[in-house]
Every structure is written in C-alpha cells, then in structure tokens.
Amino acid sequence: MTSLSESFVGTPATHLRDEEGPFFGEFGGRFMPESLIAALDELSAAYAEAKLDPEFHRELAELHATYTGRPSIITEVPRFAQHAGGARILLKREDLNHTGSHKINNVLGQALIARRIGKTRLIAETGAGQHGVATATAAALFGMECVVYMGEVDTERQALNVARMRLLGATVIPVTAGTRTLKDALNEAFRDWVANVENTHYLLGTVAGPHPFPVMVRDFVKVIGEEARQQVIDLTGALPTAVIACVGGGSNAIGIFHAFLDDPEVQLIGYEAGGDGVDTPRHASSITMGRPGVLHGTRTMLLQDEDGQTVDSHSISAGLDYPGVGPEHAWLSSIGRADYRPITDRAAMAAFRLLCTTEGIIPAIETAHALAGALELGRELGPDATILINLSGRGDKDVETAGRYFGVLDAEAAK
Amino acid sequence: MSLDRTVGARTAASPTGTAIAAAREQRAGAFIGYLPVGFPNLAESIDAAVALVENGVDVLELGVPYSDPVMDGPVIQKATQTALEAGFRLRDVFTAVEGIRSRVDVPILLMTYWNPVVQYGVERFATDLLSAGGAGLITPDLTVDSGAEWLTESERTGLDRVFLAAPTSTEERLRLAVENSRGFVYTVSTMGITGARADLDAAARTLVARLREVGADSSCVGIGVSTPEQIAEILGYADGAIVGSELVRALAQDGVQGVARVAAHLATGTVR
Numbered sequence: 261m262t263s264l265s266e267s268f269v270g271t272p273a274t275h276l277r278d279e280e281g282p283f284f285g286e287f288g289g290r291f292m293p294e295s296l297i298a299a300l301d302e303l304s305a306a307y308a309e310a311k312l313d314p315e316f317h318r319e320l321a322e323l324h325a326t327y328t329g330r331p332s333i334i335t336e337v338p339r340f341a342q343h344a345g346g347a348r349i350l351l352k353r354e355d356l357n358h359t360g361s362h363k364i365n366n367v368l369g370q371a372l373i374a375r376r377i378g379k380t381r382l383i384a385e386t387g388a389g390q391h392g393v394a395t396a397t398a399a400a401l402f403g404m405e406c407v408v409y410m411g412e413v414d415t416e417r418q419a420l421n422v423a424r425m426r427l428l429g430a431t432v433i434p435v436t437a438g439t440r441t442l443k444d445a446l447n448e449a450f451r452d453w454v455a456n457v458e459n460t461h462y463l464l465g466t467v468a469g470p471h472p473f474p475v476m477v478r479d480f481v482k483v484i485g486e487e488a489r490q491q492v493i494d495l496t497g498a499l500p501t502a503v504i505a506c507v508g509g510g511s512n513a514i515g516i517f518h519a520f521l522d523d524p525e526v527q528l529i530g531y532e533a534g535g536d537g538v539d540t541p542r543h544a545s546s547i548t549m550g551r552p553g554v555l556h557g558t559r560t561m562l563l564q565d566e567d568g569q570t571v572d573s574h575s576i577s578a579g580l581d582y583p584g585v586g587p588e589h590a591w592l593s594s595i596g597r598a599d600y601r602p603i604t605d606r607a608a609m610a611a612f613r614l615l616c617t618t619e620g621i622i623p624a625i626e627t628a629h630a631l632a633g634a635l636e637l638g639r640e641l642g643p644d645a646t647i648l649i650n651l652s653g654r655g656d657k658d659v660e661t662a663g664r665y666f667g668v669l670d671a672e673a674a675k
Numbered sequence: 676m677s678l679d680r681t682v683g684a685r686t687a688a689s690p691t692g693t694a695i696a697a698a699r700e701q702r703a704g705a706f707i708g709y710l711p712v713g714f715p716n717l718a719e720s721i722d723a724a725v726a727l728v729e730n731g732v733d734v735l736e737l738g739v740p741y742s743d744p745v746m747d748g749p750v751i752q753k754a755t756q757t758a759l760e761a762g763f764r765l766r767d768v769f770t771a772v773e774g775i776r777s778r779v780d781v782p783i784l785l786m787t788y789w790n791p792v793v794q795y796g797v798e799r800f801a802t803d804l805l806s807a808g809g810a811g812l813i814t815p816d817l818t819v820d821s822g823a824e825w826l827t828e829s830e831r832t833g834l835d836r837v838f839l840a841a842p843t844s845t846e847e848r849l850r851l852a853v854e855n856s857r858g859f860v861y862t863v864s865t866m867g868i869t870g871a872r873a874d875l876d877a878a879a880r881t882l883v884a885r886l887r888e889v890g891a892d893s894s895c896v897g898i899g900v901s902t903p904e905q906i907a908e909i910l911g912y913a914d915g916a917i918v919g920s921e922l923v924r925a926l927a928q929d930g931v932q933g934v935a936r937v938a939a940h941l942a943t944g945t946v947r
Contacts (some may be wrong), residue, residue, distance in 0.1 A: 440754070
C-alpha cells in the first residue's frame with residue numbers, strides 16, 4: 261500500500277464510526293515534508309497489516325489486561341452530581357490506568373507497531389507530560405531508547421512529570437523555540453524524526469498530525485468508549501443522554517465518543533480550554549474560535565492570524581494548550597454530530613476542587629474542564645439525564661499547580 | 676530573460692529552468708541562494724537579496740517566515756522568528772519580490788510552508804506572485820499528492836513549482852516529483868533539516884542519479900551546503916547547489932556587505 265493508492269480521496273462511510281481517513285470531510289490529509297512520506301507510508305502499511313492480524317490484537321489486549329489495568333471501571337458520583345442539577349453522572353476512570361491517564365492506550369498500541377517495523381527508538385512530544393510519561397514507560401517496557409520533547413514553559417509547570425520521565429530512563433529535551441509549549445514540542449519532534457527516521461518511530465500523542473496518526477491513534481483509544489457504552493447500559497439499562505470529555509488535541513474525547521458516533525440520541529460534547537475566556541486572546545478553543553488551516557501535517561480548525569501564522573494559545577492546563585485539534589473533531593463539529601464549548605480556567609479549577617471534596621478523586625486539570633462542562637450541562641439537561649464523562653487523567657502531576665492556585669501549600673513547600 | 680507577466684498567460688519556458696540552463700552553459704551550474712523576507716527588516720532583506728544576485732546567485736529562494744517551520748534548523752528558525760517579531764506580514768513578500776525585480780533580473784522562488792498560502796487563498800496568492808514578478812514556489816510541506824489546488828493554479832499562471840525529493844522517496848514518488856516539478860527538483864541532500872554540515876551525504880549523488888533515471892532534466896541539491904568546495908562537488912553531478920543557513924548567518928552577523936562577501940566567495944564554487 262502506498263500513499264498514492266491510498267490516493268487521498270475520501271469515500272464517505274456508511275457509519276460515522278467507519279471513517280478511515282486520510283480525510284474526514286474537508287479535514288485531515290497529509291501535509292508533510294517529502295522526507296517523512298516514506299515513513300508515514302511504512303506506518304500506514306504496518307498498521308493496516310496489524311489491524312488484520314489477530315496476534316497483534318491478542319498481544320495488545322493482554323498488555324491492557326496485565327499492565328494497563330483494563331477494563332477501567334465506571335464510578336457514579338452522586339455528591340458531585342448534586343451540583344449539576346441532579347443529573348446522573350458517571351465517570352469512566354481512565355485516571356486509574358497505569359501511568360495515570362488514557363494516554364497509555366495509544367502508546368502501547370503504537371509501541372507494538374514500532375516494534376513490528378523494527379524501530380528501536382521512540383520519540384514523543386508532550387504538553388502536560390502524561391503522554392511523555394506513557395511513552396517513557398512503554399520504552400522501558402520494550403527496551404527501547406526514548407527522547408521526549410517538551411516546551412520549556414511546560415517543563416516548568418509540570419516538573420514532576422519531567423522527573424518521572426527521567427526516572428523511567430527517557431531523555432527529556434526542553435524546547436526553547438517559538439512559544440516554548442506543546443506546538444513547538446511537536447515541531448521539534450518532527451525535526452528529530454526527519455533526521456532519524458531510519459531507526460525512530462515518532463509516537464505522536466494525539467489524534468492530530470498527518471495520516472495515519474489521526475485514525476491509528478483513534479483506533480487505539482476507542483476501547484474507552486466501547487467499554488463505557490456497555491458499562492453504562494449494564495448499570496442504567498440505557499444509553500447515556502450525553503457523553504463528554506475535555507479536548508486539546510482530542511484523543512481522550514474521540515476515545516470515549518467513537519463508540520457512540522452512530523447513536524444519534526446520545527449528545528457528544530467536547531470542552532475546549534477557554535483560558536481567561538474566549539472574549540480575550542488568552543484561550544485554546546480552536547473549534548470554537550478558530551478557522552480551517554494546515555498545521556502539523558493536517559487540515560483542521562486552528563487558532564491563527566490573518567496570515568496563517570499560528571497564534572499562541574493559553575490554558576492553565578498544559579495538556580490542552582494547543583492551537584489546533586484533531587481533524588476528526590473538526591469534522592464532527594462541521595457536520596453537527598458533536599458540539600464543542602469553551603470552559604475557562606476559573607470554571608475548570610472550581611470543578612477540580614469540587615470533585616476532590618465531594619468524591620475524593622483528584623482529577624487532572626485537563627479533565628477538570630469536562631467536569632466543569634458537566635456542571636453546566638447537568639443544569640441544562642435536568643435530573644433525568646445521564647452524563648458520562650471521560651475522567652481522562654489523575655491530578656497527581658497538578659498538585660503543585662492546584663496547591664498554589666488554592667493557597668493550600670505550606671509556606672515552605674510554596675517557595 | 677523576457678517574460679510575459681500577464682495573468683493567465685502561460686509562459687513558454689520556466690524562468691527558473693532557463694536561468695539554470697544558462698548557468699550550466701556558462702559555468703559548472705547554478706548557485707541558488709536563500710534568504711528570508713523581512714530579516715532583519717523588509718528593506719534590508721531586499722538589499723541583501725539584491726546583493727546575492729550581484730555576487731553570483733543565479734536563482735533567488737526567498738523564505739516566507741512562518742510560525743512553525745518544521746523543515747528548518749536553528750539559524751533559519753531564529754531569523755524567521757525575528758522577522759515575525761519585527762512585524763512581518765505576508766503581503767511583504769510581494770513588496771520584496773517587486774523591489775528586487777526592479778533592481779536585478781533574476782527568477783525568484785518563494786519557499787513557503789503551506790498554511791500561509793491557504794489563508795491568503797491559493798488562487799489569489801498565485802495571481803499576486805505573478806503580478807509582482809515572482810517565478811514560482813518551493814513547497815517544503817506540500818507534496819504533489821496533496822497539492823491539487825496548487826497544481827491547478829500553477830498551470831493557470833505558468834508559475835514554477837518546485838517539489839522536493841528525499842533519499843527515502845520511492846521510485847514512484849520520485850517520478851511524481853519529477854513529472855510535476857517545473858524549474859527544478861529540490862534534491863534533499865541528507866535526511867535532516869536545514870543547516871550547515873561538514874560532510875555532505877553521498878546520498879545526494881545517488882538521489883540525483885535516481886532522479887535522472889526517472890526523467891529529471893534539472894536537479895538542484897540543498898540542505899547542509901555551506902562552502903564553495905561543496906558547491907563545486909555538487910555541480911559535478913547536479914544542475915545547481917542551494918545555500919541557505921550560511922547566507923543567513925552572514926547576514927545576521929555582518930549585514931548586507933557581509934552576505935555579499937560570503938555570496939561572492941561561495942560563487943567561486945561554480946567556476947568550471
């Protein structure tokens with residue numbers, strides 16, 4: 261299979277969940293330097309082959325059962341739900357996975373593919389550090405070399421995760437170019453890949469980037485929604501009213517949305533980082549406030565100026581601080597299948613605190629955006645609604661940030 | 676070189692291809708020089724580009740500053756970021772092309788990442804580039820199979836389109852690049868991003884040979900080229916040599932006169 265025979269002509273699928281790229285409507289594609297096309301073709305071919313190989317699926321399922329901790333449970337949160345108009349709220353507990361977030365699902369899948377095509381070195385970008393930690397973990401597990409690119413700004417606000425990656429044997433390279441955040445970490449990872457493509461797999465951490473990443477990553481995270489759909493039916497006897505998640509690049513959101521795409525009665529809502537508010541320039545709400553453009557190899561919704569220069573995004577959560585979004589989300593928004601709404605830093609932090617004190621669960625600040633969304637949505641839908649939230653990550657990495665935000669650090673620790 | 680610059684008129688020959696052919700007749704081959712527009716500011720970037728042409732550059736490659744330049748190394752990243760911080764606007768590229776063309780007769784290719792062109796409008800960008808007197812585009816993150824709209828617009832306007840070929844490209848993809856490029860095929864010397872390298876990969880020589888086998892009549896080698904010796908070596912097997920970071924470094928350190936000196940020195944590599 262070559263990129264030419266893939267032909268970059270999309271045939272509309274019968275079911276929304278059957279879209280296989282390279283395009284999702286007008287979004288997606290592969291806008292990349294020629295130097296990387298051979299590697300992308302190799303990856304497409306290896307993935308297509310793996311998809312048809314029962315041994316691959318068996319191996320991944322076994323890793324998930326014995327290492328990740330799948331299936332993850334769902335937890336009902338009635339005390340939290342009292343603040344959400346009495347709607348029934350269920351959390352899909354991806355925070356309980358090994359390494360603390362949904363990222364491990366994609367990472368193990370891609371690491372297996374990398375091993376199949378004989379790559380010995382994994383590189384990754386990371387924002388909050390969750391994807392970097394998951395990649396460093398897989399590299400340790402598979403005996404591979406690992407280099408993680410992280411914006412310098414993010415290495416400062418997520419210092420604990422930097423230490424975790426180093427403990428796992430990875431090299432963390434702070435990126436000082438551009439805005440020194442997640443988008444610049446992607447640029448640097450692509451530059452590394454161009455130079456080292458022979459032995460290196462770029463383990464991209466979200467459903468963005470050039471084909472086949474958006475499709476492949478989605479396929480590795482969609483297990484979240486497949487499990488949750490059945491778990492909710494078993495618990496409540498019905499499909500949920502709404503399925504919601506936070507959206508940066510969009511991997512945890514597509515992971516939980518995907519199994520519900522062809523259930524039109526289920527509302528799908530992604531919550532983007534609203535930062536200081538979408539009426540200010542300081543936010544990361546690329547679907548709400550952006551327009552179509554090309555970044556990091558894909559055509560999608562972007563925060564950009566009139567000239568097509570990427571605009572700095574802002575969010576209190578490093579993991580959502582990205583000026584683009586996966587092309588499948590841009591498409592789901594354009595056809596009206598999913599809604600995307602902004603949540604401010606302030607609302608996210610209030611929901612973060614509320615989940616801690618009402619349910620004894622410390623979520624990642626990224627995930628807190630979805631929790632804040634649930635508080636709004638529950639009041640909108642009323643007490644008969646059931647809302648399923650992807651609790652995509654735990655908040656251990658955010659304790660310092662949140663501790664400062666709420667003024668609960670000891671004077672000594674706050675120094 | 677006299678070109679019909681009316682929009683809609685297909686020029687008989689590629690302006691870039693013509694200049695490269697002339698360089699091959701008179702010397703060992705073409706010297707293609709890169710500088711970004713707007714660095715250190717618009718006026719000086721125009722002066723520097725003119726200085727390149729006055730000191731032996733046959734084809735100008737003008738870089739369009741972009742926020743996320745994944746194919747560029749630190750020297751060019753720093754320069755284009757400086758240009759952006761100094762207020763570079765996309766329309767400045769047309770001012771630059773016009774300004775340079777009013778002073779020297781040289782084909783000018785813009786080296787641009789794709790999103791700025793998409794946002795300007797591919798059709799409008801092609802039209803305005805042609806009116807300004809530009810020769811065409813080099814597209815580092817747009818390959819033939821993703822470039823249908825640009826293929827259409829370059830056909831309409833007759834602008835040159837330079838696609839890249841890499842050591843890892845399959846024969847099928849090399850053929851695609853050769854059949855769809857006009858002006859030359861940008862031969863990526865080595866797997867990596869822009870920036871000077873002491874040793875040029877033998878991969879470049881092999882790649883140029885592979886390009887010829889699939890019908891390329893003009894291949895120019897870039898990435899990592901920084902000395903007259905390297906240029907002379909490249910011109911032993913290719914039609915042109917492309918220098919970027921070394922010129923940008925000279926401009927950053929020693930201004931327009933500095934870049935003129937370095938260009939003149941590099942041009943000695945084209946002597947047959």
